[in-house]
Amino acid sequence: MNWLLVALGGAIGATLRYGTGVLLIKPIGIFPWTTWWVNVIGCFLAGVFFAVSQKYSFLQSEARLFLMVGILGGFTTFSSFGLETFQLLRQGHSAVAFSYAISSLVIGVIVLGLGYYLFQSILKFDA
Incomplete structure (x- = not known):
């Protein structure tokens, strides 16, 4: 069941990433604004989810697999990187x-x- 939650979430996240890229205006130049914005949004959502999951422990199991690993993992892996770095800093490392x-x-x-x-x-x- 866990694999299915991650797979379904990943499909949703990847679709959201594609849709975001289609909707964002592509500026002239070499800076990858679309990816930058997707990563910033993903990190923001990871922070929101992390905060909410600290309050509601039921979000730390199957819901975490679906939302964090699946949807945000499919949307951007940078959100996981940002969250892990934040947790290390938060823990004094x-x-x-x-x-x-x-x-x-x-x-x-x-x-x-x-x-x-x-x-x-x-x-x-x-x-």
């Missing part, structure tokens, strides 16, 4: 929070670049 944030960004970009260039070279080799 500032060094871990900053290490997590910086390493997520740096390692993510490095791995993205490695995957891009590796597959770019493989695809050129096959051509």
Whole structure:
């Protein structure tokens, strides 16, 4: 049942992300405003859900899987990143929070670049 909750929520979140991208005006330039706004909205909603779930414990089980892991996970994974960093800071683990944030960004970009260039070279080799 948990898998189904996550899958259904993920489908809803991905659809919402697509719809948000369609509705937002695409400004001229290279800054990814659509993704930026989706991530900001996702973090805001994760904060709202986290606060509400602290008050209503029934939101910490199946509802969390559906709403946080499913819908917000499908909408944006950045919301999970923001929430985890916030929780670390809230718990007084500032060094871990900053290490997590910086390493997520740096390692993510490095791995993205490695995957891009590796597959770019493989695809050129096959051509």
